[in-house]
Amino acid sequence: MRRIPVWALKPGMIVDRPVYDINGGLLINRGRVLKKEYIHRLKRMDISFLYIRDSFIPDVDIEDVILDETRNRAISVARSVLEEAFREQPSKNSLNLIMEKSNFGEVVDDIIDQLLGANDLMVNMADIRSTDNYTFAHSVNVAVLALTTAISLGGYGRSKLRHIGSGSLLHDLGKIKIPLEILNKEGPLEEEEFEIVQEHPLSGYEIVSQKDILEDAARDIILQHHERNDGNGYPKQMIEEEINPLAKMVAISDVYDALTSDRPYREGFLPHEAMDLMEIKGDEFDIDMLRALFHHVAAYPVGTFVELSSGELGVVVKNKAGYPRHPRVRIFFVGEDKERVQPYEVNLRGKVDQTVVRALKEDEVNKIPGAQAMISGER
Ligand SMILES: [Fe+2]
Numbered sequence: 001m002r003r004i005p006v007w008a009l010k011p012g013m014i015v016d017r018p019v020y021d022i023n024g025g026l027l028i029n030r031g032r033v034l035k036k037e038y039i040h041r042l043k044r045m046d047i048s049f050l051y052i053r054d055s056f057i058p059d060v061d062i063e064d065v066i067l068d069e070t071r072n073r074a075i076s077v078a079r080s081v082l083e084e085a086f087r088e089q090p091s092k093n094s095l096n097l098i099m100e101k102s103n104f105g106e107v108v109d110d111i112i113d114q115l116l117g118a119n120d121l122m123v124n125m126a127d128i129r130s131t132d133n134y135t136f137a138h139s140v141n142v143a144v145l146a147l148t149t150a151i152s153l154g155g156y157g158r159s160k161l162r163h164i165g166s167g168s169l170l171h172d173l174g175k176i177k178i179p180l181e182i183l184n185k186e187g188p189l190e191e192e193e194f195e196i197v198q199e200h201p202l203s204g205y206e207i208v209s210q211k212d213i214l215e216d217a218a219r220d221i222i223l224q225h226h227e228r229n230d231g232n233g234y235p236k237q238m239i240e241e242e243i244n245p246l247a248k249m250v251a252i253s254d255v256y257d258a259l260t261s262d263r264p265y266r267e268g269f270l271p272h273e274a275m276d277l278m279e280i281k282g283d284e285f286d287i288d289m290l291r292a293l294f295h296h297v298a299a300y301p302v303g304t305f306v307e308l309s310s311g312e313l314g315v316v317v318k319n320k321a322g323y324p325r326h327p328r329v330r331i332f333f334v335g336e337d338k339e340r341v342q343p344y345e346v347n348l349r350g351k352v353d354q355t356v357v358r359a360l361k362e363d364e365v366n367k368i369p370g371a372q373a374m375i376s377g378e379r
C-alpha cells in the first residue's frame with residue numbers, strides 16, 4: 001500500500017484504503033479499480049491523496065492507530081456538536097443533548113482504549129480529508145495525537161485522558177463562526193481576517209462555559225490551545241507554567257496536524273519536515289512533550305519512497321515506536337543510475353553508518369526508470 005497524490009492517480013489503479021463521504025458512508029471501497037469518474041469526483045471533493053496497491057509493497061498493510069469506524073464516528077460526533085453550537089439560538093441544553101445522543105463520551109473512550117491497546121503505537125497513516133470535513137477530521141486527529149503524547153509520557157489516568165480527548169475534539173469549536181472564505185483563503189490573511197481567526201479560542205470557550213459542558217481542564221484546552229511557552233501565542237500570551245499541560249499537548253498536536261495537512265493554499269509538509277520545523281521552534285513548545293509525541297509518529301511512514309545515505313532507493317515497510325527516523329526499508333533501486341535490483345530489506349534501527357537522507361515525492365518517483373511499470377501494477 002502506498003500513498004499517492006490525486007494528480008498522480010490513473011484509471012486502473014487499485015484502491016487499497018476506503019474513502020468515506022462526510023457522513024461516514026462508503027464512497028470507494030478497498031479493492032476497487034479506479035475509473036476516470038472516481039478520480040474526477042475525488043478532485044471535486046478536494047481530496048488530495050489516496051492509498052493504492054501497486055507492485056512495490058503489495059504485501060504490506062498500513063494500519064491506522066484507531067479503527068475506521070471509530071474515526072468516522074468521532075468525525076460525525078465532532079461535526080454534530082460544532083454544528084449545533086453554530087445555530088443562532090441553541091436552547092440551553094441542546095449541546096448537552098447532542099453530546100448525550102451521539103455518545104460523545106463513549107467515542108472518546110473508544111479512542112483511548114484503542115490507543116492504549118496498541119502493541120506498538122506508531123502513527124503511519126494520514127486520514128483522507130476533503131475540504132468539507134477538514135475541521136472535524138482535524139479535530140479527531142488532534143485528539144489521537146494529543147492522547148498519544150499523554151500515553152507516551154505516562155502518568156495520566158483515565159479522567160485526564162478523557163479531558164484531553166473531549167477538549168481536543170472540540171478545540172476548534174469557535175472556528176465554526178469564522179466565514180469559510182477566511183478559513184480556506186488562498187494566500188496570506190489580512191490583519192482584520194487574522195484577528196477574526198484569533199477569536200476562536202475565546203469564543204469556543206464561551207460557548208462551552210455558557211452551556212456548561214465539559215470539565216475545566218477540557219475547557220482550558222479550548223481556551224489555551226494557541227498559547228505558546230515563549231508567550232508568543234494568543235489570546236492571553238500566557239507563558240510556560242501558566243498554560244495547562246493538557247492544552248500544551250493539544251497545541252503540539254494541533255500544529256503538527258495542520259503542518260502535515262494539505263490545505264487549499266499549500267501542500268502539506270511531509271512528517272519529517274514538520275518534525276524538523278517544530279523542533280527548531282523549541283521555545284514555543286514543551287520539548288519533552290514534543291519528543292514524547294514524535295517517538296510514536298513515523299518520520300517516514302510506511303509506503304514512503306526514501307533515499308538512503310548509501311544511495312539505495314526503496315520504500316519504507318515498517319516503523320517501530322521509539323525509532324521514528326529509523327525505518328525498515330525495502331530497496332528496489334541502487335546507484336547513480338538507479339539500477340533496478342532484486343528487492344532486499346535494510347533495517348536502519350541500530351545502524352550508525354546508514355540513514356535516510358530524504359523522502360521522494362511522487363513526481364520524483366515517477367521519473368525513476370523502471371518505477372512507472374511498478375506503479376501501474378506490473379512487475
Ligand atoms: Fe485552533
Ligand SMILES: [Fe+2]
Binds near residue numbers: 171172
Ligand atoms: Fe486546530
